[in-house]
Amino acid sequence: MPPMKVLVPVKRVIDYNVKVRVKADGSGVDLANVKMSMNPFDEIAVEEAIRLKEKGAVEEIVVVSIGVKQAQETLRTALAMGADRAILIEAASDVHTDIEPLAVAKLLKAVVDAEQPGLVLCGKQAIDNDMNATGQMLAALLGWSQATFISELSIDGDSATVTREVDGGLQTIKVKMPAIVTVDLRLNEPRYASLPNIMKAKKKPLEEKTAADYGVDVTPRLTVVKTAEPEGRKAGIKVGSVDELIAKLKDEAGVI
Amino acid sequence: MAVLLLGEVTDGQLSVDATAKALTAAKMLGEVTVLCAGAKAAEAAAEAAKLDGVKKVLVAEDASLGHRLAEPTAALIVSLAGDYSHIVAPATTDAKNVLPRVAALLDVMVISDVSGVVDADTFERPIYAGNAIQTVKSGDTVKVVSIRTSTFEPAGAGGSAPVETVSAAANPGLSEWVEDKVAASDRPELTSAKIVVSGGRGVGSEENFALIEKLADKLGAAVGASRAAVDSGFAPNDWQVGQTGKVVAPDLYVAVGISGAIQHLAGMKDSKVIVAINKDEEAPIFQVADYGLVGDLFTVVPELTDKL
Ligand SMILES: Cc1cc2nc3c(=O)[nH]c(=O)nc-3n(C[C@H](O)[C@H](O)[C@H](O)COP(=O)(O)OP(=O)(O)OC[C@H]3O[C@@H](n4cnc5c(N)ncnc54)[C@H](O)[C@@H]3O)c2cc1C
Numbered sequence A: 001m002p003p004m005k006v007l008v009p010v011k012r013v014i015d016y017n018v019k020v021r022v023k024a025d026g027s028g029v030d031l032a033n034v035k036m037s038m039n040p041f042d043e044i045a046v047e048e049a050i051r052l053k054e055k056g057a058v059e060e061i062v063v064v065s066i067g068v069k070q071a072q073e074t075l076r077t078a079l080a081m082g083a084d085r086a087i088l089i090e091a092a093s094d095v096h097t098d099i100e101p102l103a104v105a106k107l108l109k110a111v112v113d114a115e116q117p118g119l120v121l122c123g124k125q126a127i128d129n130d131m132n133a134t135g136q137m138l139a140a141l142l143g144w145s146q147a148t149f150i151s152e153l154s155i156d157g158d159s160a161t162v163t164r165e166v167d168g169g170l171q172t173i174k175v176k177m178p179a180i181v182t183v184d185l186r187l188n189e190p191r192y193a194s195l196p197n198i199m200k201a202k203k204k205p206l207e208e209k210t211a212a213d214y215g216v217d218v219t220p221r222l223t224v225v226k227t228a229e230p231e232g233r234k235a236g237i238k239v240g241s242v243d244e245l246i247a248k249l250k251d252e253a254g255v256i
Numbered sequence B: 001m002a003v004l005l006l007g008e009v010t011d012g013q014l015s016v017d018a019t020a021k022a023l024t025a026a027k028m029l030g031e032v033t034v035l036c037a038g039a040k041a042a043e044a045a046a047e048a049a050k051l052d053g054v055k056k057v058l059v060a061e062d063a064s065l066g067h068r069l070a071e072p073t074a075a076l077i078v079s080l081a082g083d084y085s086h087i088v089a090p091a092t093t094d095a096k097n098v099l100p101r102v103a104a105l106l107d108v109m110v111i112s113d114v115s116g117v118v119d120a121d122t123f124e125r126p127i128y129a130g131n132a133i134q135t136v137k138s139g140d141t142v143k144v145v146s147i148r149t150s151t152f153e154p155a156g157a158g159g160s161a162p163v164e165t166v167s168a169a170a171n172p173g174l175s176e177w178v179e180d181k182v183a184a185s186d187r188p189e190l191t192s193a194k195i196v197v198s199g200g201r202g203v204g205s206e207e208n209f210a211l212i213e214k215l216a217d218k219l220g221a222a223v224g225a226s227r228a229a230v231d232s233g234f235a236p237n238d239w240q241v242g243q244t245g246k247v248v249a250p251d252l253y254v255a256v257g258i259s260g261a262i263q264h265l266a267g268m269k270d271s272k273v274i275v276a277i278n279k280d281e282e283a284p285i286f287q288v289a290d291y292g293l294v295g296d297l298f299t300v301v302p303e304l305t306d307k308l
């Protein structure tokens, strides 16, 4: 099989190190002036695409991001890591607007129809909405096979063998190509972009589109009624010894 | 309203705990029909029929359904979907694999990891690793929902629902099962255990993890791990607790050599009592622990195991 094109959707999310704050009026999480980064799972997907290209199994890596204009920065990061070309689909103007997985999947389907990749590598979940849905939805819309939560991938002609991280342990399945693959954390360790590559990435092509260009309606199906702080948990006490701990667990907490 | 609940069936066996917890949530939405699918599922269906409040059980047996592959399982659910206002499943890796595919085929959104049912259209779910709880109202005709089992009590036994056979949908033939690597263990299952003992990077090696396992066995507990411990090869992937691992809420959670990163807390901070053992008194885990013991785990854990 000749080398193929890979599509990698990358989402701009709040950096995983940032302490998230719920807005006082309950309307959402405060995203103004906080550090934003590429979704960690998507970095792993980009890395995997680059490794496939380095092995000669992939010819071109196209990265796509859907959201606000600022998602350009996320795309530039992916280009600096080693992706070849980027597509930004502007679908919102307010940084607080999240595009739902169903709408994202519809837009990605349109991109797949246009670009004809042989493989789509998604993250398993976006760490903001924690939905874990987009890859599976895209596979459904395309009628393609899906391989989710993978920690190993090997492509062999018109099929791919993957190891999936599941509740019971590990599952290996073989899927027909073209496939949608969603990656888990232990697949690889993503590289950092070097300074020269960051400079080079500025010249790589980045196409700007809108949701309307693809004729996709991104109106949410779920209305956010409110966003609240979780119930807090107070720090308890420090015990001075193992004996004291055992006594507390027996007499005070009654859990052993 | 009619609810289709996907029973958690693995190799012909019903996971009663996960299914019964999702059933508690499903019953708040309407009359519940449980679907048990597998290469063999009759035994699982008989088990499901005994759960309290189940109206009917559907059993689908077909070789294509044997290994929880997403495509044939989703096709089956979609073929039955017309009769239901809600399609519900416990938020296991199997359901997270299948339900979004079902939702997209029905052109509706999926609502993942629901931790609270407000009404038939309105649900609470954690976002940002549990740093916020979002309430969403669905405008879709069919609600496809996965239930975070750690927040619901299991429905009881005592039911005797009728069991009906349904046929599998045509297998799209897109994927095939190769192998499962499942570690057999006599310990309780992580997500249903009353006590969980977890080890982190501080444990230092796979060999040292025996300390954690001994303490767990003394307590009759399940064993968990942080991502760092799993990544370092100290513990298998299915022990990982957290935002991207399992979510647990036991009566007692003992965190040993775990710093308490927000992604780890996401998977255990609803435990009733939390104990932290860590040599760093500044470790963030102490901010959520009911009982903190500052000390070297290599002396504290053996002493604790001995004295229990
Ligand atoms: C997208 C994403 C998802 C993630 N998902 C998860 C997840 O699901 N679950 C998860 O756990 N993490 C997850 N993480 C990782 C998380 O951010 C932390 O890196 C991880 O939880 C740290 O594990 P740890 O506490 O074992 O290690 P460390 O943070 O290195 O802590 C080790 C602790 O051990 C203590 N220690 C060392 N030696 C001893 C000793 N001899 N005696 C006593 N104490 C000792 C130290 O004081 C320290 O507090 C995720 C990260 C990302 C980016």
Ligand SMILES: Nc1ncnc2c1ncn2[C@@H]1O[C@H](COP(=O)(O)O)[C@@H](O)[C@H]1O
Binding pocket: A008, A009, A010, A011, A012, A039, A041, A042, A064, A065, A066, A067, A099, A101, A104, A121, A122, A123, A124, A125, A126, A127, A129, A130, A131, A132, A133, A134, A135
């Ligand atoms: N707005 C988006 N832009 C690009 N990719 C996205 C977007 N939303 C989701 N994805 C992809 O889908 C994966 C899963 O996201 P989710 O289903 O939202 O948890 C992410 O890791 C990305 O690969």
